[in-house]
Amino acid sequence: MATKRLLVVAWLLASNASGVWSQPWSLKEGSLISGQQPVVDTGSAEITESLDEQAGSKDILRDTIDALEVMQSQFYELWIGTWPSAIDWTGAVVNTAVSSAIGTLSRASSKTEDDHYSKIINKYFSHNVAYYFGEDAFSIRNEAYDDILWVVLGWLENIKTIEYRNSTQPSWYGTQFIPAFSHRARLFWDLASRGWDNDLCGGGMIWNPRLEPYKNTITNQLFISASVAMYLSSPGDAIDFPFAASDSETLGSMPGRPHDPKYLRAAIDGYQWLNNSNMTNSQGLYVDGYHIKGYGHGSIGTGKCDERNEMVYTYNQGVILSGLRGLWEATGNSSYLEAGYTLIRNVMASTGWYWEGQSNLPIYKSSGWAGLGQYGVLEELCDRSGSCSQDSQTFKGIFFQHLTQFCEALPLHAAVPGKTYGASKMLKENHDSLCKVVGIWVSHNAEAALSTRDQSGLFGTWWGYRYAAKDYPERLPLDAVDYRNNATVLISRGWATPQQESSSTRRVNIHLGKSSGSDFSTTDVNDRGRGRTVETQQGGLAVLRSSWELLNLGR
Numbered sequence: 001m002a003t004k005r006l007l008v009v010a011w012l013l014a015s016n017a018s019g020v021w022s023q024p025w026s027l028k029e030g031s032l033i034s035g036q037q038p039v040v041d042t043g044s045a046e047i048t049e050s051l052d053e054q055a056g057s058k059d060i061l062r063d064t065i066d067a068l069e070v071m072q073s074q075f076y077e078l079w080i081g082t083w084p085s086a087i088d089w090t091g092a093v094v095n096t097a098v099s100s101a102i103g104t105l106s107r108a109s110s111k112t113e114d115d116h117y118s119k120i121i122n123k124y125f126s127h128n129v130a131y132y133f134g135e136d137a138f139s140i141r142n143e144a145y146d147d148i149l150w151v152v153l154g155w156l157e158n159i160k161t162i163e164y165r166n167s168t169q170p171s172w173y174g175t176q177f178i179p180a181f182s183h184r185a186r187l188f189w190d191l192a193s194r195g196w197d198n199d200l201c202g203g204g205m206i207w208n209p210r211l212e213p214y215k216n217t218i219t220n221q222l223f224i225s226a227s228v229a230m231y232l233s234s235p236g237d238a239i240d241f242p243f244a245a246s247d248s249e250t251l252g253s254m255p256g257r258p259h260d261p262k263y264l265r266a267a268i269d270g271y272q273w274l275n276n277s278n279m280t281n282s283q284g285l286y287v288d289g290y291h292i293k294g295y296g297h298g299s300i301g302t303g304k305c306d307e308r309n310e311m312v313y314t315y316n317q318g319v320i321l322s323g324l325r326g327l328w329e330a331t332g333n334s335s336y337l338e339a340g341y342t343l344i345r346n347v348m349a350s351t352g353w354y355w356e357g358q359s360n361l362p363i364y365k366s367s368g369w370a371g372l373g374q375y376g377v378l379e380e381l382c383d384r385s386g387s388c389s390q391d392s393q394t395f396k397g398i399f400f401q402h403l404t405q406f407c408e409a410l411p412l413h414a415a416v417p418g419k420t421y422g423a424s425k426m427l428k429e430n431h432d433s434l435c436k437v438v439g440i441w442v443s444h445n446a447e448a449a450l451s452t453r454d455q456s457g458l459f460g461t462w463w464g465y466r467y468a469a470k471d472y473p474e475r476l477p478l479d480a481v482d483y484r485n486n487a488t489v490l491i492s493r494g495w496a497t498p499q500q501e502s503s504s505t506r507r508v509n510i511h512l513g514k515s516s517g518s519d520f521s522t523t524d525v526n527d528r529g530r531g532r533t534v535e536t537q538q539g540g541l542a543v544l545r546s547s548w549e550l551l552n553l554g555r
Helices: 004-015 055-073 088-112 115-134 146-168 173-195 219-232 259-274 320-330 333-351 393-406 426-451 464-469 498-504 534-551
Strands: 044-046 289-292 307-308 352-356 362-365
Touching: 044 088, 055 088, 055 115, 055 426, 088 115, 088 146, 088 259, 088 352, 088 393, 088 534, 115 173, 146 219, 173 219, 173 259, 219 259, 219 498, 259 320, 289 352, 289 393, 307 464, 320 333, 320 393, 333 393, 393 534, 426 464
Parallel strands: none
Antiparallel strands: 044 362, 289 307, 352 362
16 A cells, blocks of 8 residues: 555656646646547556556666666677677667666766766767677668668767766766767768658658658658757767868858758658648557558559558657657747647557546556557557567667657757757646656556566566456557568568568568467466567666656656
8 A cells, every 4th residue: 555655646746737637738728639538438447556666766777777787788799889689770779778878877877976877877888889880880871761760869869968978077088979970870861861752642751762662650750850859969060971071161061060950941841741641540649651552563653642551559659759859949839749748648548548537547447458558558569479570679669768858858948049949937847747747657667567577687578468368369450561570561562572572671570589479378478489689678778767767857
């Protein structure tokens, strides 16, 4: 009972805006977004479990450090500067996760002045520096546009971490690497921007130039988030290679100048296209993307996005969140934040987590699949069967990475006057309050993730196994194609030739290794399929870090 009382107290402290949680979220008192009701509203039961000592910020931080140290000791090889079992794009995601964890430890150390944190920070930042040289930058340039954009986000996150560290510890050694990191981010953004196409669907990014055109959610969300991050975080790029620049050119006139309005324009246009593309389903979740009816054999077909893939993945709900947060700061338009709050609520509801009446207490559904999980725990559809590919094992970590970025405290003053915006005191307080409540759901997921650790501290991919009803079927949504876990459908559907599948999409069809299936008699369900990997470890790291950050908002 003590832990339950702790949960309720934490909940009431977090939700200081009376009644806001019984209705769709908004920044303004009495203002609702589209009058939407919670997606899940029947068959519920009050939460009665502990959230692993929700207020125990130190415990969460210790678990976060453990997750980082296990990931680096088990999967990282310093002599080649990478995680050998990762593929190009998942390596970029892991790089981002390590950098973000370093940022979290920097914030924690600024509160405690613990020298132990500094040693951990310096150790693992050196791993990311080595990864700059270990990353196969030349190979990634020839891959799909989403692969390229993960690289942009990774190095911009490293720059943000360096700058924060510098603000608390001036002349930190990491500062010397900013020019190299910003150069790679700028170069890869330039390469990815070639994927914007106005000939089909009235705009939007193409996923892969070597396949039949597919305008998918993730590539467009990545382009939005990477573009606004370039506008906000890139310090500029004075390195002219591989572009020629005369000696008389200054940084302000070179391709990579700081706060270049072309980046902001790209982000705004990208979000406008995505928002008008009918890319969400009846639950308010992003589906995977669009094909063009009749395309091929020298014809563009209808030229419209009119064949929608209804498949829903967790990461398609996450990446846009950092973009929306960035668009608010770059424009001062709070509608971007409101769109983020609505999406977050829809995601939580799709795990069976919602609010009932005026109680402001969280409720989760007692059983059954709610769209992206059950019992309040986020899942991929493939988690239950143990059939997740290397791609899908990475997705939940990506969601929590970008959720955490969205929930960063809003600045009261413009970071760059004339280029960015600050929040009013009321807006900042409301944002913090909303995100603290989200933090309770995140902590519930962190506890679920922690329950999957084995004796070596390795996280599994199926966090919700403890709650799973053994008789619910794994069922794809109607008109959904799960190509992320079975790339052969790209060929069977005519979206790629066998040669294209071999050269351009082999990363999707990673060998699953151990047998998959819904056999609950297996000693550990998280040993099925690919088992515990660097991708599942970054997922555990991301949700733990998110829990700590959201619980410490405003402290």
